[in-house]
Amino acid sequence: FDTANREKFRPAYHHTPAYGWMNDPNGMFYKDGVYNLYYQYNPYGSQWENMTWGHSSSRDLVNWTDEGLAIEPDGLGTIFSGSCVVDKDNTAGFGAGAVVAFYTTAGENQTQSMAYSTDNGKTFTKYDGNPILTADVPDFRDPHVFRHEKSGRWILILAAGQEMRIYSSANLKDWTYESSFGKGYGCHEGVWECPDLFELPVEGKNYSKWVLVCNINPGGPAGGSATQYFTGTFDGHKFTCDTKPEVTKWADYGKDNYAGVTFDNAPDGRRIMIGWMSNWQYANQAPTQQYRSANTIARDLYLYTDGTTEYLASKPSVENEKMRGKAAVKKNISGSNTISKMFSKPRGTYEVVLTLGNDNAGNVELVLSNTKGENVSMMYDAAKGSLSFDRRKSGNVSFSDQFPAVSVAPVVGSKLNELRLYVDNCSVEAFANGGRSVMTNLVFPSEPYNSISVKCGGKKKSASLVVYPLNK
Ligand code: FRU
Known part of the structure; x- marks a missing residue:
């Protein structure tokens, strides 16, 4: 059933x-x-x-x-x-x-x-x-x-x-x-x-x-x-x-x-x-x-x-791509960008694809948040060549001392070209550069994260953000 x-x-x-x-x-x-x-x-x-x-x-x-x-x-x-x-x-x-x-x-x-x-x-x-x-x-x-x-x-x-x-x-x-x-x-x-x-x-x-x-x-x-x-x-x-x-x-x-x-x-x-x-x-x-x-x-x-x-x-x-609904797209983003309401009704099931052009050489930050101030924050640190995932303020983190945490993945072979996220109510699976760096983390927010903000380093405008609602 x-x-x-x-x-x-x-x-x-x-x-x-x-x-x-x-x-x-x-x-x-x-x-x-x-x-x-x-x-x-x-x-x-x-x-x-x-x-x-x-x-x-x-x-x-x-x-x-x-x-x-x-x-x-x-x-x-x-x-x-x-x-x-x-x-x-x-x-x-x-x-x-x-x-x-x-x-x-x-x-x-x-x-x-x-x-x-x-x-x-x-x-x-x-x-x-x-x-x-x-x-x-x-x-x-x-x-x-x-x-x-x-x-x-x-x-x-x-x-x-x-x-x-x-x-x-x-x-x-x-x-x-x-x-x-x-x-x-x-x-x-x-x-x-x-x-x-x-x-x-x-x-x-x-x-x-x-x-x-x-x-x-x-x-x-x-x-x-x-x-x-x-x-x-x-x-x-x-x-x-x-x-x-x-x-x-x-x-x-x-x-x-x-x-x-x-x-x-x-x-x-x-x-x-x-x-x-x-x-x-x-x-x-x-x-x-x-x-x-x-x-x-x-x-x-x-x-x-x-x-x-x-x-x-x-x-x-x-097979996961078959779930994609009509995408919200932001092209040519640089500096700070926010989509404060990704969907007309809050939903906890979606895919995010952030594509970064060659000119985006600096740090990249992506934050998913809700109206309760809960969020997950991902940061690509260009100097370290690493991607971090911070869920310390993601919602209910108090059921175990070991739950609130920051996980860090190396981005092998250089810079961040693409960051893809699968969000499904209580989880965020992050795939960087075609799955070369992967982080899977649970989250228990009191309401879905329906706002996304992206901060890109670099000067020219060649990053794009695509958000697909996922429907089964
Ligand atoms: C891994 C594991 C296995 C074992 C199973 C028992 O999570 O400990 O080694 O077969 O779970 O449920």
Whole structure:
């Protein structure tokens, strides 16, 4: 059923559970025109407990249909995060095109289990040989499986304490340990969770790289939960990072994008990621009533290089643009500009595109505000080459000491050309320079921010501001 706008903060175009608690997106796959999204779900309450896989489906990554519960707790434990693959060639013997789910059964120990579906992911049968992998460490979870075409085998990557372990299999049931990655690399201030591993072309180049996604909690750049990643090579056995061990790369510098992973079998070679739009620092206290937590909008990933190393960028998936209504446009802006009423009736769902010409060399400030004096303020600091997002006065910030915060993202490779914002009642997702710098942050204003003001550095008039109401 349609859950939009039942309460003030419920997002209109982001995926949310109908009621109850949600965390990580799980088992995302595409098949026969449908995107399937499972999620860590407590069907019985609004806090983290009773982990079960809820299920939603969508044909356009924007409109989601509630499909009920998919995988429920059993004698091995509750059902933690994991992934799904489409077994086109029937390697497991559950049938050609069966959907096979891998997840952590969290009981006395964390072990890995599987279940299969022969109705495109609507219902699952648990494999009678579960668990398929058992633990030798307490934190042993979040299996992500994918087909490695070159070696003709399946690869499973999971988090074990503060490293990632890689296994291989011919039949999805029997797994052989291959290698581990992590020691000495990146951020180790928290537990490593929810990995992903995939190959991506590098924009404008004739080579590609492998990306190892590593969610970590705590230790994020803005405090608490965040997603780091590593770039390098994968030969079917071992991931080799080709960045200096001490360098940490973050997929999103905001406070509210965690446990992001990608869809299996996405069409047209796309690599589409969705994350959980919250932070373990305060997720259980977020001031919503009927439901807790939303997922980010879908984002298409790509790599780019600064000549030394590769970086991951995430662009809003094109499907999001279909929601655009009639735009309000301000062209040739310079100095200070304000649209004090973006819409005739206040609304909390819109997209902002600020495009800056080559002549805008200085700082850029963009403020969204409401009539209650609440605001979020974004500032591009040209000297530092960074973009900040200040939500300290964004509305209700008092439910956690860790909520009022300023997050800061580097703008890799120079100046700000474009800043794009997706606003949806309780969230602002900021994408700078085609998704090369990203910040996702929750906000809880007492009324929507319907005024926007922009201050541009530089002298000539070549900046433009476009505001689209978003309708579903
Ligand atoms: C990440 C996580 C996973 C785990 C799940 C439990 O947010 O801690 O590691 O599988 O949540 O709900």
